[in-house]
Amino acid sequence: MTQTCDWGVKMPSRIVKAVRRVGARVVDGVWRFGVASRFLFLTLVYSGTSFRRLHLIIKEIFSTGVLSLIIILVSGLFVGMVLGMQGYDTLQRYGASESLGVMVALSLVRELGPVVAALLFASRAGSAITAEIGLMKATEQLSAMEMMAVNPIARVVAPRFWAGVISMPLLAAMFSAMGVFGGYLVGVKLIGVDEGAFWSQMQNAVDFQQDIVNGVIKSFVFGVAVTAIALFEGYDAPPTAEGVSGATTRTVVTSSLAILALDFVLTAFMFRGEG
Amino acid sequence: MSSDNLVEFQNVSFAYGKRPILKGINMTVPRGKVVAIMGGSGCGKTTMLRLIGGQIKASQGQVVVDDKVVRDLDADGLYHLRRRMGMLFQFGALFTDMSVFDNVAFQMREHTDLPESVIRDLVLMKLNAVGLRGARDLMPSELSGGMARRVALARAVALDPMLIMYDEPFAGLDPISLGVIGNLIRRLNDALGATSIVVTHDVHESLAIVDYVYFVSDGVIVAHGTPEEMRASDKPFVHQFIHGEEDGPVPFHYPAATYDADLRLGGKNA
Numbered sequence: 001m002t003q004t005c006d007w008g009v010k011m012p013s014r015i016v017k018a019v020r021r022v023g024a025r026v027v028d029g030v031w032r033f034g035v036a037s038r039f040l041f042l043t044l045v046y047s048g049t050s051f052r053r054l055h056l057i058i059k060e061i062f063s064t065g066v067l068s069l070i071i072i073l074v075s076g077l078f079v080g081m082v083l084g085m086q087g088y089d090t091l092q093r094y095g096a097s098e099s100l101g102v103m104v105a106l107s108l109v110r111e112l113g114p115v116v117a118a119l120l121f122a123s124r125a126g127s128a129i130t131a132e133i134g135l136m137k138a139t140e141q142l143s144a145m146e147m148m149a150v151n152p153i154a155r156v157v158a159p160r161f162w163a164g165v166i167s168m169p170l171l172a173a174m175f176s177a178m179g180v181f182g183g184y185l186v187g188v189k190l191i192g193v194d195e196g197a198f199w200s201q202m203q204n205a206v207d208f209q210q211d212i213v214n215g216v217i218k219s220f221v222f223g224v225a226v227t228a229i230a231l232f233e234g235y236d237a238p239p240t241a242e243g244v245s246g247a248t249t250r251t252v253v254t255s256s257l258a259i260l261a262l263d264f265v266l267t268a269f270m271f272r273g274e275g
Numbered sequence: 276m277s278s279d280n281l282v283e284f285q286n287v288s289f290a291y292g293k294r295p296i297l298k299g300i301n302m303t304v305p306r307g308k309v310v311a312i313m314g315g316s317g318c319g320k321t322t323m324l325r326l327i328g329g330q331i332k333a334s335q336g337q338v339v340v341d342d343k344v345v346r347d348l349d350a351d352g353l354y355h356l357r358r359r360m361g362m363l364f365q366f367g368a369l370f371t372d373m374s375v376f377d378n379v380a381f382q383m384r385e386h387t388d389l390p391e392s393v394i395r396d397l398v399l400m401k402l403n404a405v406g407l408r409g410a411r412d413l414m415p416s417e418l419s420g421g422m423a424r425r426v427a428l429a430r431a432v433a434l435d436p437m438l439i440m441y442d443e444p445f446a447g448l449d450p451i452s453l454g455v456i457g458n459l460i461r462r463l464n465d466a467l468g469a470t471s472i473v474v475t476h477d478v479h480e481s482l483a484i485v486d487y488v489y490f491v492s493d494g495v496i497v498a499h500g501t502p503e504e505m506r507a508s509d510k511p512f513v514h515q516f517i518h519g520e521e522d523g524p525v526p527f528h529y530p531a532a533t534y535d536a537d538l539r540l541g542g543k544n545a
Contacts (some may be wrong), residue, residue: 132372140368147328149357150385 036232039153043161043231046154056159057166064125064160064227065167069174071124072117076108076175079116080182083107087183088191100193101202104183105176109206109215110271113176115263118222120175121168122255126230129160130251133234134244142235157235161227168223169216176215214270221262226255278342281306281438281470282327286336289322296322298494299336309464309471311481313516314491315525320474321365323491324440327472328360329353341437358386361431365443367423369415375402375426376411382433401429404466405459421452425459432463438470439463445477453477457484478517482506490516492525 050056087103133156136142142152180202187193206212230251237247282304289297296319304310312320325331326338329345338345340356348356369378379398383389389397402408405425415423424444431439444456461484464471475481482488482502490498490505490513498505498513505513515523531537 136371139366139371140364141370143330144362144364144368145370146330147357147360147362148382148385149354150382151354155385 032236035236036228039232039235040228042153043157043228046151047158047162049154050159050162056155057162060160060163061167064129064163065171068121068124068167068171071120072171072175073178075116075120076113076178077182079112079175080104080108080179080184081186082182083112083179084183084186084191088187088193097193098197099201099205100183100187101180101198102205104187105180105202105206106211108176108179108183109211111263111267113179114172114215114219114222115259117172117175118168118219118226118259119256121164121171121223122226122230122259123252125164125167126226126251126255127248129164129227129230130234130237130248131244133157133160133231134237134239134247137235137237138239138241138244157231161231164227164230165220165223168226169219172215172219172222210271214266217270218263218266221266222259225258225262229255229258279305280339281341282472283339284323284326284336285339287326287333287338288335289319289326289331289333296494297326297333300491300494300496302489302496302499304470304472305487306470307464307468308486309461309473309484311473311475311485311488312491313475313478313481313488315476315516318491319494320491321442324362324442324472324474327438327440328357328362358382358434359436360438360440361434361436362440363424363427363431363442363444365446366420367415367427369418369423369427369430371415373415374411375407375413375415375418378415378426379430379433381430386434397433401433402426404432404463405429406455419452421448421455424448424452424456428456428459428463432467432469435467436469438472439467441471441473441475443475443477444473445475445480453480457481460484478519482517 083104084100087100087107088097091097091099091103133142136156142156145152145155184198188195188198233247233251233254234244237243280303282302284300284302287297287300288295300323302312302323312323314320322331326333327340327345329348332346341359343352343356345353345356369375370381373381376398379401380394383394383397399408399411402411405428407422407425407429410418410422410426415426418426428444439460441460444460445453448456457480460471460473463469473481473485482505485502487501488499488505489496492512498508498510500508506517508514508517512524514520515525521527
């Protein structure tokens with residue numbers, strides 16, 4: 001079977017259909033990205049209310065940030081302990097086992113802290129935000145709020161957005177601190193690396209501007225991305241059970257990919273061949 | 276100067292995409308009355324409430340509320356108008372992360388600068404009116420369907436609105452709650468000097484409490500009148516609806532090919 005495509009060329013209809021499907025998907029994706037950007041813009045525009053009424057943000061910091069603490073701290077500890085073991089194993093081959101502290105701290109502060117904490121944050125808090133907003137929509141709570149002359153973006157979305165943006169760098173910092181402690185436990189207490197060398201080399205090698213600040217910038221960017229994606233997916237979810245579950249899945253997948261892609265871009269800008 | 280009608284639909288049409296929902300609706304809701312809009316599920320009743328609240332805009336004609344054309348209002352004007360409307364959603368739509376008290380207090384806290392002690396008194400008065408003063412510390416998940424509906428009703432009238440809209444207030448309630456809600460709708464309307472619009476398909480409860488009925492079918496108004504006129508009506512649709520008959524102008528069967536053809540009994544080989 002052949003079919004005439006839009007330019008008048010005869011082509012097998014299977015190919016025409018496939019090309020059309022791809023095209024429709026791309027157009028759809030670009031469209032959604034546009035809607036999401038507009039949504040983020042509106043969230044920023046309507047943020048005034050949340051800053052005049054800080055308790056709205058604080059309540060959300062509790063449910064997104066504080067309730068994510070356990071998973072962040074425990075994961076940080078284990079990641080640090082693994083780093084201590086693997087790092088020692090590699091470094092002692094070159095007789096540089098005193099640099100274990102440097103290795104652990106730099107890996108955590110530059111990369112693992114922001115990235116792993118953000119991935120955990122996306123699956124722990126991001127999915128919860130999407131499910132909550134999606135269900136609020138499905139049960140007409142957002143509609144009811146609109147009918148009460150209260151803008152749901154100002155009252156529901158904006159406080160959660162800022163709570164996520166504030167929580168994320170703090171969680172990443174705690175992840176890194178816990179990780180350094182884990183590396184210390186394994187490296188110094190278990191394996192027996194010299195304690196003085198562990199800490200003093202770390203202090204000398206870790207630069208505030210280059211390492212700490214850049215790590216904080218990363219986690220801040222991840223916080224914006226994860227929270228915005230989670231909020232948008234919830235707000236955009238079809239008001240049904242499948243709709244909300246699909247949106248929750250998309251939040252975790254999209255924000256994980258966004259974190260890794262953004263990390264690559266940010267790292268390329270921050271650490272190009274220096275040091 | 277305000278007209279006698281709080282809400283007017285003037286030849287209003289509305290379509291979702293290409294699917295027409297309302298086709299040229301004319302309807303008036305006089306001040307102080309309780310008016311029911313009745314019709315089968317999915318006939319566009321709820322759409323009419325959303326048009327009044329300005330959540331969607333008519334594709335043709337205009338909706339006038341309190342002498343203002345809803346479509347022409349800007350965001351501020353619309354929000355101003357909505358502050359004087361209360362709406363009861365189908366399943367209450369209570370905010371699940373707030374207690375009963377905070378739900379009822381929500382609009383007072385958002386829209387007024389009243390001190391917390393005054394808000395407390397007002398909330399307790401509203402809750403008392405629906406008989407749930409004692410349930411103020413419960414969360415919505417702890418309420419039965421009928422209680423949730425009553426809390427939502429207290430929340431809808433929290434700011435003493437001029438217009439109260441009810442979207443299927445009777446759906447899924449037991450007979451006792453049904454009567455309670457019905458009486459509350461009438462009592463609150465008269466006590467507040469408000470005007471009420473009840474969208475419903477529950478015939479007996481609503482005919483007992485309303486002043487006037489509009490029947491909607493397939494996007495047009497097929498009949499209207501007082502409850503007595505409607506009960507006596509011999510229009511086929513009204514008769515079928517009020518008496519709950521299975522077949523009539525609203526067919527039992529979804530449009531399909533003939534039964535014989537579907538079962539391939541027509542002599543053709545399958």
